[in-house]
Amino acid sequence: MAAAATADALGEAIPVGQRRGFRGRWYRTPSFVAGVSILGTIVLLAVLAPLVTGFDPTYQDLNHTLQGPSWHHLLGTDDLGRDTWTRLVYGARTDLRVAFLAVLFPFTIGTVLGLFSGYYGGWVDSITSWFVNVVVAFPFYVLIIALVFALGSGTRNIYIAITLVGWVSYTRIIRGEVLVAKRRDYVLAARAGGLSDFRILFRHLLPNVITQAIVFAMSDIVLDILAIVTLGYLGLGVQPPTPDWGTMIAEGQTFLTTHWELSTIPGIAVVVTALGLSLLADGLADLLRPE
Amino acid sequence: MPEPLLEVRGLAMHYPLRGGLGRRLRGRAAEVLRAVDGVDLEIVKGETLGLVGESGCGKSTLGRCIVGLEEPTAGEIRYAGELLSAQREKATRRRIQMVFQDPYSSLNPRMTVRQTLAELLRAHEMVPKKQIDARCEELLELVGLPARALDAHPRQFSGGQRQRVSIARALALEPELLVADEPVSALDVSVQATVLNLLDELREKLGLTVLLIAHNMAVVRHVCDRVAAMYLGRIVETTETQELFTNPRHPYTQGLLAAVPRLVPGRSSEAVAVAGDPPSPIDLPTGCRFHPRCPIAQEPLCSERDPVLESGPDRPGHLAACHFAWGEPVPAHVPEIIQEAT
Amino acid sequence: MSEPLLRVTDLQVEFQLARGILRAVDGASFEVQPGEALGLVGESGSGKTMALRALVGLLPRTARIAGGSIEIDGEDIVRADESRRRELRGHSVSMIFQEPMTALNPVMRVGDQIAEGPLVRLGLTRRRARERAVELMRLVGIPDPLRRAEAYPHELSGGLRQRVMIAIALSSDPKLILCDEPTTALDVTIQDQILKLLRSLQERLGVTLVFVSHDLAVIAQTCSSVAVMYAGQVVETGRVEAVFREPRHPYTLGLLRSVPDFDLVHERLSSIPGAPPDLAAPPPGCRFHPRCSFAREDCIHGDFPLLQLEHARATACIHHDVCAEDVRREPVIADA
Numbered sequence: 024m025a026a027a028a029t030a031d032a033l034g035e036a037i038p039v040g041q042r043r044g045f046r047g048r049w050y051r052t053p054s055f056v057a058g059v060s061i062l063g064t065i066v067l068l069a070v071l072a073p074l075v076t077g078f079d080p081t082y083q084d085l086n087h088t089l090q091g092p093s094w095h096h097l098l099g100t101d102d103l104g105r106d107t108w109t110r111l112v113y114g115a116r117t118d119l120r121v122a123f124l125a126v127l128f129p130f131t132i133g134t135v136l137g138l139f140s141g142y143y144g145g146w147v148d149s150i151t152s153w154f155v156n157v158v159v160a161f162p163f164y165v166l167i168i169a170l171v172f173a174l175g176s177g178t179r180n181i182y183i184a185i186t187l188v189g190w191v192s193y194t195r196i197i198r199g200e201v202l203v204a205k206r207r208d209y210v211l212a213a214r215a216g217g218l219s220d221f222r223i224l225f226r227h228l229l230p231n232v233i234t235q236a237i238v239f240a241m242s243d244i245v246l247d248i249l250a251i252v253t254l255g256y257l258g259l260g261v262q263p264p265t266p267d268w269g270t271m272i273a274e275g276q277t278f279l280t281t282h283w284e285l286s287t288i289p290g291i292a293v294v295v296t297a298l299g300l301s302l303l304a305d306g307l308a309d310l311l312r313p314e
Numbered sequence: 315m316p317e318p319l320l321e322v323r324g325l326a327m328h329y330p331l332r333g334g335l336g337r338r339l340r341g342r343a344a345e346v347l348r349a350v351d352g353v354d355l356e357i358v359k360g361e362t363l364g365l366v367g368e369s370g371c372g373k374s375t376l377g378r379c380i381v382g383l384e385e386p387t388a389g390e391i392r393y394a395g396e397l398l399s400a401q402r403e404k405a406t407r408r409r410i411q412m413v414f415q416d417p418y419s420s421l422n423p424r425m426t427v428r429q430t431l432a433e434l435l436r437a438h439e440m441v442p443k444k445q446i447d448a449r450c451e452e453l454l455e456l457v458g459l460p461a462r463a464l465d466a467h468p469r470q471f472s473g474g475q476r477q478r479v480s481i482a483r484a485l486a487l488e489p490e491l492l493v494a495d496e497p498v499s500a501l502d503v504s505v506q507a508t509v510l511n512l513l514d515e516l517r518e519k520l521g522l523t524v525l526l527i528a529h530n531m532a533v534v535r536h537v538c539d540r541v542a543a544m545y546l547g548r549i550v551e552t553t554e555t556q557e558l559f560t561n562p563r564h565p566y567t568q569g570l571l572a573a574v575p576r577l578v579p580g581r582s583s584e585a586v587a588v589a590g591d592p593p594s595p596i597d598l599p600t601g602c603r604f605h606p607r608c609p610i611a612q613e614p615l616c617s618e619r620d621p622v623l624e625s626g627p628d629r630p631g632h633l634a635a636c637h638f639a640w641g642e643p644v645p646a647h648v649p650e651i652i653q654e655a656t
Numbered sequence: 657m658s659e660p661l662l663r664v665t666d667l668q669v670e671f672q673l674a675r676g677i678l679r680a681v682d683g684a685s686f687e688v689q690p691g692e693a694l695g696l697v698g699e700s701g702s703g704k705t706m707a708l709r710a711l712v713g714l715l716p717r718t719a720r721i722a723g724g725s726i727e728i729d730g731e732d733i734v735r736a737d738e739s740r741r742r743e744l745r746g747h748s749v750s751m752i753f754q755e756p757m758t759a760l761n762p763v764m765r766v767g768d769q770i771a772e773g774p775l776v777r778l779g780l781t782r783r784r785a786r787e788r789a790v791e792l793m794r795l796v797g798i799p800d801p802l803r804r805a806e807a808y809p810h811e812l813s814g815g816l817r818q819r820v821m822i823a824i825a826l827s828s829d830p831k832l833i834l835c836d837e838p839t840t841a842l843d844v845t846i847q848d849q850i851l852k853l854l855r856s857l858q859e860r861l862g863v864t865l866v867f868v869s870h871d872l873a874v875i876a877q878t879c880s881s882v883a884v885m886y887a888g889q890v891v892e893t894g895r896v897e898a899v900f901r902e903p904r905h906p907y908t909l910g911l912l913r914s915v916p917d918f919d920l921v922h923e924r925l926s927s928i929p930g931a932p933p934d935l936a937a938p939p940p941g942c943r944f945h946p947r948c949s950f951a952r953e954d955c956i957h958g959d960f961p962l963l964q965l966e967h968a969r970a971t972a973c974i975h976h977d978v979c980a981e982d983v984r985r986e987p988v989i990a991d992a
Binding site for chain 2: 207208209211212213214215216217218219222226227230231
């Protein structure tokens with residue numbers, strides 16, 4: 024009888040190796056490709072900064088201030104004679120790195136909290152939700168600026184501030200997903216099978232709920248870049264002489280009528296990066312669905 | 315009757331509902347959903363017991379309590395004499411496993427079949443590490459799937475194939491009791507037969523005891539040794555399959571059987587089998603729960619006294635919860651059953 | 657024999673997919689006499705739902721009718737334009753869906769929903785339309801109709817919602833009612849109520865029904881004739897009695913043998929080996945041949961349109977007599 028059953032099962036072909044997962048589809052998703060291209064270019068330039076730029080970003084050449092584009096200075100110089108292109112590329116380094124790390128901490132903490140409060144419910148959930156509601160009551164920027172103001176400027180405090188405020192979104196997303204996912208039959212089967220809570224949380228729930236959080240993280244990086252830029256603009260962010268797009272925009276403000284390019288160029292860089300990240304988020308949302 | 319493998323006594327599962335505060339302030343009892351409300355059940359080793367009923371009767375909830383996925387509000391579950399709660403040791407969990415209804419959510423979409431099976435084998439140390447792969451292959455062979463299915467993801471399978479993987483997973487821990495919660499309801503008709511035949515075959519081969527939860531009476535008739543019918547959280551009738559289908563004594567069971575459409579064209583009566591709609595499990599009728607829809611209900615008896623599940627004078631294995639189950643005259647609805655083709 | 661109310665000839669419904677064209681329905685032909693009930697039976701992927709939706713022009717955006725004709729009362733609606741189809745929809749032809757919760761407007765009282773048809777289509781006054789709605793609710797067996805007319809769909813049980821949907825379908829005096837698995841989502845006792853209601857309404861009002869289901873027993877109880885679909889094609893048609901007692905297509909036979917039937921007409925459940933084909937790349941020749949135990953050399957090539965047999969039956973199987981012989985030896989239905 025088993026042989027007969029096997030024969031009939033073999034009749035139903037299992038399309039093994041069907042490339043409908045991530046690997047099969049990524050090159051056919053335009054938003055993903057576009058996002059990766061834009062972001063990839065920026066990241067590449069940032070990584071290869073010393074190779075693609077000719078100057079030290081803090082080097083001041085007071086004999087050649089406020090110059091327009093030339094062969095020597097691709098995008099000209101600023102009021103202190105620093106090469107704009109170099110500062111732009113090094114600024115990318117700073118901002119991307121800070122933004123990425125600033126997302127990583129809230130992502131990790133928020134996800135873990137969301138997992139636990141969604142799965143266990145009870146007082147864990149009550150306390151977590153209370154904190155979520157408190158933080159969410161305040162506008163994001165107000166909190167960030169207030170925190171950095173209180174803690175003092177500098178990258179370390181930026182991380183702290185963004186983490187204290189940013190974990191909330193991830194917790195909400197993950198908690199919501201876990202509340203639904205924990206009722207799915209495969210989770211029930213894992214429980215019936217006597218698997219440990221730890222195993223269920225991290226092997227069965229986490230991979231199936233994390234998609235939304237990853238997609239959100241992409242747009243969160245955009246938000247954080249803007250936050251860092253804003254902080255920089257307000258003088259609360261990355262400290263000079265480290266180049267950063269925000270400070271560049273702020274410093275260029277004085278020359279808006281005469282040398283508008285000093286503010287506009289970093290501004291465009293922010294927009295393009297944000298665009299790349301949004302496209303990437305869009306594409307990932309499409310691709311990470313398991314069907 | 316031999317010692318039962320599984321014994322359930324007075325099991326209840328009540329879910330309190332939100333918004334109870336307003337009601338309680340006004341001095342009324344909080345709203346409670348009584349999904350299971352006092353169930354006594356026994357399953358003997360080696361038999362297939364069918365648990366039937368319509369939506370809201372509590373059969374799935376009862377199944378989940380038995381498997382240890384929910385902690386009952388009241389009552390007890392004994393397995394081989396031992397008391398069980400939802401907090402079970404791994405070793406105990408092994409002995410009762412479940413097959414779920416929906417093939418599309420019963421497997422982790424991000425794990426391959428091999429990973430799903432191996433995880434369980436490792437967690438319970440079923441076989442030495444080196445033999446895990448071989449055992450996975452054996453399990454798939456049991457359910458009639460080829461070894462290359464091990465490295466596929468659930469999305470690559472059809473509904474029927476997924477159910478087979480689910481069965482393989484349930485069998486990985488070598489359980490003694492298998493609770494199958496509507497294992498074929500979501501499958502195409504021609505595939506249902508494959509899975510049902512497989513379950514039957516495995517039951518014989520591995521000496522399994524099966525609790526089959528189903529809403530399809532025809533499936534139950536083909537597969538089960540004994541049947542228990544549930545209505546609104548209680549068992550209303552239970553006996554051997556043959557007896558239930560030829561001599562049902564509870565009006566609800568009679569109605570349920572009469573309501574099943576038959577394959578033989580033109581073989582159904584004009585009259586509706588059971589009138590009205592099932593009441594909400596939050597607002598239960600007084601006395602006998604079925605009395606508002608019952609064709610033979612009598613006031614004031616049926617609306618005041620809740621009948622007890624009891625057997626007839628000369629039929630010890632046949633229990634029914636109706637005041638008129640064992641009296642004369644024979645209750646109104648007896649469905650016309652065609653004798654089996656020989 | 658009178659003219660059929662509905663005649664579908666060689667219907668083709670196509671889906672435009674990223675990876676090519678998928679023919680959900682690829683040559684379906686059947687007809688229904690006025691006042692009759694035709695069952696359209698098949699498993700998932702058979703195309704029965706798409707065929708039904710094509711009849712009333714309710715195909716999803718990505719699908720279109722690629723060929724064939726649909727004649728309602730002699731008029732080919734495939735050639736008609738959208739405004740004519742809309743006119744027919746909800747007037748001569750109405751539809752009952754599987755999930756009443758999603759088919760009813762959740763923010764509109766049910767009485768208003770039932771009255772909408774007469775109000776808009778039949779041009780009745782608001783008061784008359786309301787009266788008609790209450791009449792219809794009574795007709796479909798909704799108790800206390802005046803009070804229930806004020807209810808919203810979520811306040812009613814599944815059975816009542818389905819009755820409301822039937823009332824809506826009847827509200828514009830249709831000639832043809834299409835039923836898309838109307839009882840699949842219902843409990844068996846409620847299903848029984850609804851099926852008997854449909855049957856009695858059909859007898860009293862003389863409406864014609866096309867009833868799609870995967871449940872052979874439901875079809876046996878509700879319909880007088882049946883069309884069996886497989887892989888997008890109609891493979892057998894005929895009176896239900898005749899087809900179920902003596903199927904003349906191996907798929908129909910296989911299906912009948914695999915259904916767990918209440919009356920234990922067969923002790924052993926057999927199944928059909930294999931799986932339905934991928935409609936984007938169907939097998940050559942007869943689409944069922946890879947799974948057929950009677951298949952021969954000549955089944956692998958060519959087209960297999962419906963062959964007309966006697967007594968208003970038709971089958972797409974060229975070896976239908978072998979099939980009939982098998983049934984005689986081992987009957988599917990043998991009643992006392």
